[in-house]
Amino acid sequence: MALIKNGTQVSDQWITADDDTPVQADIPTIVSYKRFLAERETLVRSRAELGVKVSPGEDVTALERDLARLQVIALDFPKFTDGRSYSAARILRQRLGFEGEIRATGDVLRDQYLFMQRAGFDSYEVNDGVEARQWLDAVREFSHYYQPAPNGTSAVWARRHAHLAAAAE
Amino acid sequence: MYRYDEFDAQLVQERVAQFRGQVARRVAGEMTEDEFKPLRLMNGLYLQIHAYMLRVAIPYGTFNAPQMRKLAHIARVYDKGYGHFTTRQNIQYNWITLEQTPDILEELASVEMHAIQTSGNCIRNTTADPYAGAAVDEHEDPRIWAEIIRQWSSFHPEFSFLPRKFKIAVTGAENDRAAVRVHDIGLVIVRNDAGEVGFKVMVGGGQGRTPMIAKTIREFVPKDNLLSYLEAVLRVYNMLGRRDNKYKARIKILVHEVGVEEVTRLVEAEWEAMKQETSVDLPAEERDRIAAYFAPPAFEVLADTDTGFEARKFEDRDFRHWVRTNVKPHRQAGYAIVDISLKPTGGIPGDITADQMDAVADIAEAYAVDSEIRATYQQNLVLPHVRLQDLSAVYDRLVEVGLATGNIGLAGDIIACPGLDYCDLANARSIPVSQAISERFADLNRQYDIGPLEIKISGCINACGHHHVGHIGILGVDRKGEEHYQLTLGGRADDAAAIGKITGPGFSADGIVDAVETVVETYLTLRLDPAERFIDTLERLGFQPFKERLYGAKAA
Amino acid sequence: MSLKALKANRLIDGEAVWLTEAGGWSDRVSAARTEGDAEGHATLEQIGVQATADSLVVNAELIDVEFRDGAPVPTKLKERIRALGPTVRLDLGKQSEPKSRLQEVA
Numbered sequence: 006m007a008l009i010k011n012g013t014q015v016s017d018q019w020i021t022a023d024d025d026t027p028v029q030a031d032i033p034t035i036v037s038y039k040r041f042l043a044e045r046e047t048l049v050r051s052r053a054e055l056g057v058k059v060s061p062g063e064d065v066t067a068l069e070r071d072l073a074r075l076q077v078i079a080l081d082f083p084k085f086t087d088g089r090s091y092s093a094a095r096i097l098r099q100r101l102g103f104e105g106e107i108r109a110t111g112d113v114l115r116d117q118y119l120f121m122q123r124a125g126f127d128s129y130e131v132n133d134g135v136e137a138r139q140w141l142d143a144v145r146e147f148s149h150y151y152q153p154a155p156n157g158t159s160a161v162w163a164r165r166h167a168h169l170a171a172a173a174e
Numbered sequence: 175m176y177r178y179d180e181f182d183a184q185l186v187q188e189r190v191a192q193f194r195g196q197v198a199r200r201v202a203g204e205m206t207e208d209e210f211k212p213l214r215l216m217n218g219l220y221l222q223i224h225a226y227m228l229r230v231a232i233p234y235g236t237f238n239a240p241q242m243r244k245l246a247h248i249a250r251v252y253d254k255g256y257g258h259f260t261t262r263q264n265i266q267y268n269w270i271t272l273e274q275t276p277d278i279l280e281e282l283a284s285v286e287m288h289a290i291q292t293s294g295n296c297i298r299n300t301t302a303d304p305y306a307g308a309a310v311d312e313h314e315d316p317r318i319w320a321e322i323i324r325q326w327s328s329f330h331p332e333f334s335f336l337p338r339k340f341k342i343a344v345t346g347a348e349n350d351r352a353a354v355r356v357h358d359i360g361l362v363i364v365r366n367d368a369g370e371v372g373f374k375v376m377v378g379g380g381q382g383r384t385p386m387i388a389k390t391i392r393e394f395v396p397k398d399n400l401l402s403y404l405e406a407v408l409r410v411y412n413m414l415g416r417r418d419n420k421y422k423a424r425i426k427i428l429v430h431e432v433g434v435e436e437v438t439r440l441v442e443a444e445w446e447a448m449k450q451e452t453s454v455d456l457p458a459e460e461r462d463r464i465a466a467y468f469a470p471p472a473f474e475v476l477a478d479t480d481t482g483f484e485a486r487k488f489e490d491r492d493f494r495h496w497v498r499t500n501v502k503p504h505r506q507a508g509y510a511i512v513d514i515s516l517k518p519t520g521g522i523p524g525d526i527t528a529d530q531m532d533a534v535a536d537i538a539e540a541y542a543v544d545s546e547i548r549a550t551y552q553q554n555l556v557l558p559h560v561r562l563q564d565l566s567a568v569y570d571r572l573v574e575v576g577l578a579t580g581n582i583g584l585a586g587d588i589i590a591c592p593g594l595d596y597c598d599l600a601n602a603r604s605i606p607v608s609q610a611i612s613e614r615f616a617d618l619n620r621q622y623d624i625g626p627l628e629i630k631i632s633g634c635i636n637a638c639g640h641h642h643v644g645h646i647g648i649l650g651v652d653r654k655g656e657e658h659y660q661l662t663l664g665g666r667a668d669d670a671a672a673i674g675k676i677t678g679p680g681f682s683a684d685g686i687v688d689a690v691e692t693v694v695e696t697y698l699t700l701r702l703d704p705a706e707r708f709i710d711t712l713e714r715l716g717f718q719p720f721k722e723r724l725y726g727a728k729a730a
Numbered sequence: 731m732s733l734k735a736l737k738a739n740r741l742i743d744g745e746a747v748w749l750t751e752a753g754g755w756s757d758r759v760s761a762a763r764t765e766g767d768a769e770g771h772a773t774l775e776q777i778g779v780q781a782t783a784d785s786l787v788v789n790a791e792l793i794d795v796e797f798r799d800g801a802p803v804p805t806k807l808k809e810r811i812r813a814l815g816p817t818v819r820l821d822l823g824k825q826s827e828p829k830s831r832l833q834e835v836a
Contacts, residue, residue, distance in 0.1 A: 061417075086212055086295070088335025092412050095332055099451045116196060116213055123331035146192045149181045151325040153452055161181045161325075162460035201742060203785040221788060223812045224823055225744035254822055269822075271743035522818055594808055595816035598789075605818045655806060 007135055010106070010128040012144075014137045017130075019056055019077060028053050035079055038063045041071075049074050058110065061089035065097050072103045080126070082111035091124040098125035098155035118143040125155035175236050175546060176321045176467045178286045185328070186283045189290060193217050194276035201273065216296055216334070218266075218289030219275055222598045226270040229292040230282060232549045234302035234320035234344075235263035237287070239535040239545035244285040246531035252278050257531065259516060259524040261589055261640055262299055262341075263549040264292055268596050290328055295336045297327035297408070301343035303351045304548040307468060308511050308558040310503050311348035314363045314371060318465045319344050319400060322456060325464075326401050333408045337415035338423035340408070341380075344373075353551060355379045355671035356643055358425045359407060360388045361400075372396045377407060377437065378429030381637035385673040386426040391438040398461070401454045406445035410437065471543045471559060476508020480562035493569055495618065496580035501565060508562055509543075514555040514572060515579040515587060519616045520609050523590040524553030533575040541568050551640075552589055554582065584621040585629060585694065586612050589640050593633030593650060594657075600633035602650025602657040603683075607631055610687045615694075624694055627708045628666070643667035645709045646690055647674040659686035663693065663720060664712050677717065678725050689724055696723045735762035735795045735802055736774040737812065738787035746812045746824075747787065749777060755787065757824065759813040760801035 008017040021035040028034045028051055035056035041048060048055060049071055056077030059065055068075065078097060080090035090109070097103040108128040109121050118129060122144050129140065153160040178186070193213075200210045214220075218229035230245070245265060249257045252274050253267040260266055270278070282288055291298055300320040307315050323342055327333070333340070343354040346363035354360030360376035373395045379388030395403045411425045414432070429437050448454075456464075487494045502511040514534065516524050526534075534555060538545040543559035550556060560568055572578035581587050588611060591597065593604030608631050615621055630644030634651075641647030647662035658680045665674030681689050694708070700719055701711045712720070736749040737759075747755040748762035756762065765774050771792060778790030793809045795802040804810050815823015 085209070086335050087417060088295075088333070089413055089417075091332040091335065092409050100447055114209060116209070117335075120329075120331050120334055146195075147185060147188050147329070149185055150331075151185075151328050152330060152454060154331050155452075160454075161185075162456060165179065165181060165463070166457070166459050201785065207741075207782065207785075207788050221739055221744055223808070224746055224815065225739075273742050594811060595818050600808075603817065605816075609818065657807065 006130050007133050008108075008128060008130055009135070009137050009140045012137060012141050019054075021058060021079070028055075033076065035077055038068075042067060045071070056106075056108075059090075059093060061087050061093075065093045066101065069101050072097075072101055072105070075103075075105055077106045077108055077128075078103065079108040079110045079130075082109060082113060082117075085112040085114050085117050091120065094121070094125040095155055115139055115143050119146060123150065123152075123154040123156055123158065127156075175238060175317070175544065176233075176464065182325075183283075183286070186286070186288050186290075189217075189288065189329075190276060190279045190283050193279060197272060197276055212294060212335075214272075214275075216291055216294035217275075217279070218264075218292035219270070219272070220293060220598075222268065222596055223594075224596065225268065226272055226275070227266055227268050227596070228270040228275060228278060228289060229260065229264050229266040230287060230289050231292045231299045232264050232287075233324050234300050234306075234317050235304050235549040235551075236302075236306070236317060237547050237549070239539040239542075239547065241285045241287055242531050242535040242538065242547055244281060244287065246528040246535070248278055248281055249528040249531065256525055256527045258522075258592065259526065259549050259553045259555070261551045261553060261591070261638055262292075263301060263304070263551055264299060265549070268592070293339070294334075295338050295340075296334045297323075297330065297336075297340045297342065300324060300327075301341065301352045301354075301357065301551060303345050303347055304550040304556045305351060305502065305511055305558060306346065306548075307470065308504050308506075308509075309347050309351075310505050312346050312505065313348075313365070314346040315468045316344040316346040316352070316361075316363060318461075318468050319346075319361065319363070319373075319397070321464050321467070322401065322461065323404070326404070326454065332405075333412060336408070336412055337417045338420065340411070340425070342404075350667075350669045350671075351550075353640075353643065353667035353671070355388045355669075356381055356385070356640075356667055357388065358411075359404065363397075364394065366394045370396060373400055373403075375403065375407075377441075378426040378434070379671070380424050380426045381640060381642045382424065383421050383635045383637075384424075384427065384430075385637070385642040386430065387671050387673065388426075389429060389434040391434060391441060398458070399455055401456065402448050403441075403445055405454055406441045406448055409444055410440045414440070470506075471546075473506045473509060473543065473559070474561070476506075476561065476563075478507045480508065483562045483565050486566045492580075493566070495622070496569055496578055497565065498622075499580045499582045499584060500578075504559065506559070510560055510562055510565060512542075512557040512560045512565070512568060513550075513582040514557065514577050515581055516554050516577070517581060517587050517612065518576055518579045519586060520613045522605050523588055523608055526555075530575050530577060533571065534577070537568055537571045540564075540571075552587065554587070580618060581621055583626050583628070584618075585615040585624050585627045586618075586621055587628075588612060589628070589630040589644070591632050591634075591639035593631075593639075597633060597638075599636060600650070601635075601652040602633050602659065604631045604633040604639055604648075604650055607648060607650070607659065607683060607686060610683075611690055614687055614691055623704070624698065625704065625707055627694070629690065630665070640667065641665070642673045643671065644674060645712070646693060648686060648690075651680065653680075657683050659683065661686065661689055661693075661724075663717060664709070666709060675717065677721055692723050693720055696720050731767050731771075733764050733766045733795050733797070733802070734771050734774060734792040735759065735764050735804075736778050736790060737762075737793045737804075737809065738778065738781065738790035741785055741788055749774065749781075753777075755781075759795070759804060759809075762795065762802050764795055764797075764802050 033054035376388035548556035632639030662674030
């Protein structure tokens with residue numbers, strides 16, 4: 006697996022732990038959502054940097070009180086056609102104000118990078134051999150969007166009226 | 175009508191380039207069919223029995239003469255000289271190649287058209303009243319909102335991989351001509367007690383395997399909050415709609431399984447929470463910018479009647495008959511709405527040749543305000559704004575190209591999906607059945623006597639031919655390798671929307687035509703008077719007399 | 731054991747095609763390779779999977795055929811329509827092409 010973040014390929018500092026592997030203080034670890042909720046008391050008090058992997062159908066709002074403690078939330082795509090993690094990403098960014106890394110895992114493919122980026126994802130676990138260049142090409146395919154998005158892009162109507170305002174001056 | 179600005183134009187242009195890249199990667203083997211199929215579907219490209227099929231969006235059914243000419247050009251150059259208007263106010267081509275599709279999309283972009291989201295598990299083309307901006311009974315033009323929805327739903331970052339397709343319909347008139355109650359979301363423009371304009375929102379209607387009539391989840395959403403309310407509905411659906419079974423994945427099943435009260439509660443909670451966030455609701459300037467495109471055109475000040483028109487109606491029986499069925503009153507004095515039937519006797523419903531497309535474009539350019547044309551879900555066309563004084567000329571031109579069949583709303587105006595002649599999903603043919611019924615009722619005088627009657631035919635349970643909401647519905651099935659047809663009665667797609675019920679055992683391909691005739695003859699003997707429509711007689715008397723005639727007294 | 735052929739649509743243009751004896755894809759069902767036993771069916775299926783993986787064709791599937799006048803003909807209506815063209819437009823599709831062309835590819 007390779008990791009693309011901020012348009013470049015980076016080495017992944019995180020391990021994704023099985024539910025029975027102990028979390029070590031010096032290894033940034035992503036645990037499953039179920040485990041996090043079950044062992045929450047212990048995990049939040051541990052010294053390890055923590056991430057949680059959330060599968061579609063699991064409710065990210067249950068993580069709300071611990072968001073400041075979490076560096077990474079990995080939202081999974083068991084199949085790229087399962088779009089529930091897009092909603093989870095937007096809820097994390099726009100409703101819960103999560104500012105850490107939202108990582109796309111699972112069936113993460115080139116033609117969905119842009120949707121993911123606009124929904125609030127900022128890192129992408131991709132197959133080995135996928136180059137950052139391809140990610141950059143994919144997210145630059147459009148210059149304008151009809152919706153405002155959590156990644157900070159404004160909707161086309163904001164540009165339209167800025168443009169009209171500028172033209173009127 | 176709406177016109178692209180530089181932003182819309184660039185978006186559509188970039189979409190063409192994106193798809194060109196996707197096709198190239200697919201052809202080079204860099205993408206599997208499983209990866210590519212959802213992408214091509216989101217651009218309206220299906221693989222059918224004989225070739226690829228491209229479904230081109232006609233947003234809310236509104237287009238104009240230059241666009242129609244481009245559609246004709248595409249039919250000639252890239253297809254086999256014809257196109258097929260669908261039950262979703264779109265047009266599709268049946269003989270498309272994958273490698274030429276990016277070029278076709280390029281051609282479409284040059285006239286502000288596209289195939290974006292005409293298929294796939296995303297928000298589809300919004301249905302609207304084909305008489306919008308012209309109908310006498312209209313409160314507000316639904317196309318403003320349909321265009322706002324089009325923009326909001328295009329390449330939506332959250333709702334492009336929904337459990338299943340999602341269809342929205344909007345009407346702004348007294349009479350529902352957009353079948354809003356059989357859409358995933360049906361929107362009716364209403365006024366509240368304070369006189370403010372907003373939307374009544376209905377959710378969970380649909381046809382297919384499990385037909386349902388939509389249920390109201392909110393009596394009034396202020397119009398400025400429409401988009402955030404839609405986002406709330408879509409988010410609840412995206413998160414909770416079933417993904418384990420494609421036949422149970424539509425929002426109607428969610429509404430059915432968790433109940434309309436619970437869906438309403440979830441949507442309200444979501445909407446409430448969204449109000450604290452960056453709003454997706456449009457600022458007033460943008461709403462007004464879009465609304466301005468739908469301002470009434472520059473109508474001439476004309477008298478209520480036209481002597482030439484009246485004289486021809488008096489003298490020419492064929493013209494008079496055509497006017498009776500195919501011309502509707504217009505809100506503007508001296509104008510009329512013209513329906514163009516794509517249902518010639520024995521013809522293929524919705525099919526139109528490239529030459530006919532050009533002819534309609536010419537007629538629209540000569541006689542229709544702003545050369546506007548509409549497509550209807552009944553697979554017909556409309557010229558929404560024609561002067562009464564021009565009706566005679568319009569009629570003559572339509573006669574020349576075989577488009578003046580005076581049967582709108584009658585037995586010959588049959589909706590039929592492409593069926594097994596083209597469609598890879600079909601179980602039985604639809605078109606030959608519609609042709610045989612059309613031939614059986616070829617005598618227009620007989621159709622006039624029968625009066626309003628909606629016959630709708632689907633070649634499989636997906637119900638693209640809307641059989642569930644036909645007064646007379648026909649569903650083709652495969653019974654041990656033979657085509658077999660189930661008959662339903664009593665469906666309707668209007669304000670009193672209802673799902674038709676199966677009469678009993680089905681019929682062979684020949685038998686179904688006789689069965690339809692039996693039903694119609696039964697109606698004719700039972701109606702109180704000629705003013706009582708088929709659907710009224712059926713609702714007054716119930717199924718019994720029809721079943722008796724179809725199956726004999728015992729079986730009934 | 732029924733007689734089967736392998737149908738597909740060519741990726742690039744969607745044309746309905748059938749696997750031939752020579753291992754190519756013909757746009758005529760009359761040229762189709764047929765197999766009548768389980769082993770033969772499995773071979774056809776395997777070729778279909780490979781041709782799909784090679785991005786040559788899509789929707790590869792075995793269909794039932796029978797011999798008529800010395801050539802394979804699909805037995806099911808849908809497959810007959812695929813082999814000929816729409817029953818409502820005899821001027822279109824494979825059925826509209828000259829007979830000589832039919833013999834040539836067969």
